[in-house]
């Protein structure tokens with residue numbers, strides 16, 4: 001398999017970010033390459049996590065970097081992620097590689113249980129707390145076409161309208 005490539009991260013406004021990602025039915029070489037690309041892109045662009053549709057492939061695949069939140073664990077990739085259990089709520093600042101320079105405080109579960117498949121296609125269950133739980137829930141949202149700004153109040157969202165428009169314009173230019 002070729003080493004992972006650092007791919008362009010789609011920005012707000014790209015319709016792929018709003019598309020519900022397709023479930024993966026088999027771990028193929030193509031998927032393994034996508035996992036490698038996703039990890040490389042996340043690490044090289046200093047992301048805490050990344051979903052495959054953010055690099056233009058609408059399949060249900062996410063990765064997170066626990067080291068970015070001080071959890072000493074290698075990068076985790078999850079295929080077909082689902083949040084199956086949550087507990088509590090914590091408000092904290094959140095950002096996204098598809099919405100550069102936008103940081104907003106939103107509530108996320110204090111603890112979350114996520115199920116899916118690991119890179120080899122075996123079922124996996126992950127329990128996380130704090131920022132790692134936040135990252136996993138944020139990335140799982142991406143696979144449903146949900147962005148973190150969707151949780152903002154209409155008035156907060158209104159304050160961002162100009163910057164969102166600017167991002168959508170930039171994305172349009174990138175797509176040609």
Ligand code: ZN
Pocket residue numbers: 095096097098138139142
């Ligand atoms: Zn994101």
